[in-house]
Amino acid sequence: MMVLGPLGFAVPWMLAAGAVLPVLWFLLRAVPPAPREVVFPGTALLLGLADPAPITRHTPWWLLVLRLLAVAAAILALAGPVWKPGPQTSGSGPLLVLADAGWAAAPGWQEAQARGLAALEQAEGQGRPVALWIADGQGGRGAGPVFGTAAEAAAALRAAAPQPWATRYPDDPAAMLAEAPAAFDTLWLSDGLDHPGHAGLLAALTSRGAVTVVPPPRILRSLALEGTPQPSLVLRASAPGPLPDVLAIGPDPQGVPRQLARMTPPEPVAAGDGTIAATLPIDLPPELRNRITRFAIEGEASAGAVVLADDRVRRRKVALVGDARTTEGQSLLSPLHYLRQALAPSADLVEGGLADVLPAAPDVVVLVDAAPGAQADALADWVDEGGLLIRFAGPRVAAQETLADDPLLPVRLRPGGRDAGGALSWGEPRAIAAFPTDGLFAGLSIPADVTVRAQLLPEPDPELPDRTLVQLADGTPLVTRAPFGEGQVMLVHTTANAEWSNLALSGLFVGMLDRMVQSARRSPAEPADPAEAAHWTAELVLDGFGRPREPEGLAPVPAPDFVTGPGPLAPAGVYAAAERRAALNAGGGPLVPAAWPGATVEATGTAPGTPLGGWLLALAGMLLAADALGSALIAGSRRGRRAAA
Structure with missing residues (x-):
């Protein structure tokens, strides 16, 4: 591109055509306009006469200027003129x-x-x-x-x-x-x-x-989700400046996606490299928060400006129900105290009897060392409609005479339970066996010092292996589960405090409870296929501009590749493995x-730069139209005047 001051030409050699303009001036100047037609009978006497010195009439100068300007505008337009062209790429090689x-x-x-x-x-x-x-x-x-x-x-x-x-x-x-x-x-x-x-x-x-x-x-701005017990969003920008709001998007009661909430970021914190960041806690009502499908930075169109909601975002409502006698004595030793400490950072808790908590529509009911009693039918209806019931064993449950007939248990239990390490010991306390790689607790670390001293044992049953989620080292079950209508029932075969086990004193207890609670409202009719559970299957993916679309042609992602983050084989999106849903979000990490x-x-x-070729071609067309109008007026004939009109 040739640049002359603020004007550039993409095809500068076309300007050489301007050399013909002087030649056109002389050619057009010698061409007379059309003669006027006058009807006069006496002109018949002049037939046969010839003018020995004819005088050539010339085209008016203003008409010549119009024609030359039209040709010059066309030449300039074909030269590709650009007003204030952008930077030019130097060099002449590849x-x-x-x-x-x-x-x-x-x-x-x-x-x-x-x-x-x-x-x-x-x-x-x-x-x-x-x-x-x-x-x-x-x-x-x-x-x-x-x-x-x-x-x-x-x-x-x-x-x-x-x-x-x-x-x-x-x-x-x-x-x-x-x-x-x-x-x-x-x-x-x-x-x-x-x-x-x-x-x-x-x-x-x-x-x-x-x-x-x-x-x-x-x-550039990005949005990421911090995986803390209280999830929060981190809004980052590549340079200082005002930060836009973050929109929480999800379906309305009619199922149409729309904005459910607007989150205004606090004052950002500057980093040493010139970037800034602000943290936004996801402090929304559970009913609203559980409907959110994604968070997006307002006015930003990129996959990094979108955080897809998964099991980490949804905050469950958990009801804690225990026999009134479990609160006697020292409150810090109560099973409910251990459950409060483990669940409070990641769930909204309600406490009381079954008659009090079921009308609150919880996602999960935790029944601690107690029987449903008079509310058994109401609790069964709630589970049948999709609820998750988690039960913990204890001495009171073990002493129930009708324990084998309790329908709200995943397995039939033997009365009395098993005590290890006592006077009538069956052996030393048992450690927890490794979690299945495709199970609900896959990926959690088991401390070597966590052991179980007592547990409730199930009756032999051909379905027992399929219903066992966690085993002890000797093969006996620690956590079992079974579907119940649209919901499911889980049983932890030991206590929720340190009476039968030191599990409640470890961080593993918090991780296991979180996984169990996050599995609420998921009731697979059959156990997951181990071959499929070892992979993550895309349910929804984003394009580069952050727009959701259906996954097409994506193979299941092996678990080792999934944890490395979004890539060509695993675009940003929501993936499922067995009962868990996890989102791969593109905006993680610093800018x-x-x-x-x-x-x-x-x-x-x-x-x-601004191209001028179109404007110049339009100008050439207008000048040619003006030339036609002027030529018609000069002709002076009745036909010319009609053409001019």
Whole structure:
């Protein structure tokens, strides 16, 4: 592109056509306008006479100016004029256009595309070989850029889109550039962040030629979920400035997704690298919080600005029910005290008798060393409609004469229970066996010092293995579960305090309770297939702009790959494994600005320029219309006046 002051020309050689304007002046000047037609009978006497010295009439000067201006406007339009053109790509050899295509590129994707297409158009005019590399991790390991025509690269750039995971660079830049020319220039359309492999790739590119970096045109913001007992959102920005609100989105009573709440961030905290962050506690009523499907930064269009809700976000309402006698004596030794301490950070608790808590519509009822009594039918109806009943054993349950006939137990129990380590010992206290890798408690660490001294034992049953979630080291069950209508019943075969076990004194007790409570409102009719439970299956995924879509063609993700975060095989979205639902959110982690040693960084927010070709063509058309009107008026004939009208 040739630049003359604030005006640039994409096809400057077209300006050479302006040399014909003086020639057109003389040609058009010698062409007379159409003669006037006058009907006069006496002109018949002049037939056969010839004028020995004819005088040529000339076109009026103003009509010549109109015609020349029309031709000049057309020539300028074909030269591709641009008012205040954007930055130009220097060099004349091969050109590599490298585009960051992670979620962070989504907010400025249109601007980056426009800058890349302008560079490709310029390279096409110069006849430069061009290659396009999309840094989204899908180019294949070891596959380097292929240099070809600018038109092919432009078509690929128009079809590209940001992805719902972070930008990914090759592990080995030298192998990536093995087939590239020895020297070439690079235009890097950056998202502004420092991703793994950034420094090595930049060094490899600067060793081949000049590197020009196009920074993002706006501040980048992300949203992440902190996995604390009290979940909270972390809103980060790549530069200081006002932070927008966070919207909580979920279905209304008619099932239509809409904004359910607006969360205003507090005063942000600045980091040493220039970024800022603010923490927003998810302090919403349980009824509202449990309907939320996602949180989104207002006005931001990227997968990193969206947090999908999963089991960590939903806050269950848990009812604690125990026999009144369990509160006698020292309150700090009561089973209800241990349950309060374990559940209060992650659940909303209500306490009382069954007649008091069932009208409150809890998600979970925890029945501690007690029988349902007169409320057995009401409790059974509640579980049948989808509730989760968690029962803890104890000496009072063990002493019940009708224990084997209790319908609200997952297994039939033997009366009396089992005592280990006493006078009539069956052996030493038992440790807890390793959790199944596809079970409800998969991933929890079992402390070596946690042991069980007493438990309630079940009667032999062919369904017992399928209903056992946790075993002791000797193979006897510690936690069992069975479906009951649309709900489910769980039994912990030991006490909720330290009377029969030291489990309640460990952090494992908190983790197990949290998993059990989070499984509420999930009642699989059959045990999960171990082959499927070892993988995570996508239920909903996001695109790079944060828009939800149905997963298509995605294979189940192995558990080891799932924990590494979003990627080409596991886009940001909501995944299910057995009874658990977990969200892969793209906006986790700090926003680390990228450094560019040895590269030229363009000014942020540089405008691409305003094309003037269309306006000049419109002007040429208007001038030609004015020329036709003027010619008709000069003709002076009746037909000309009608044409002028």
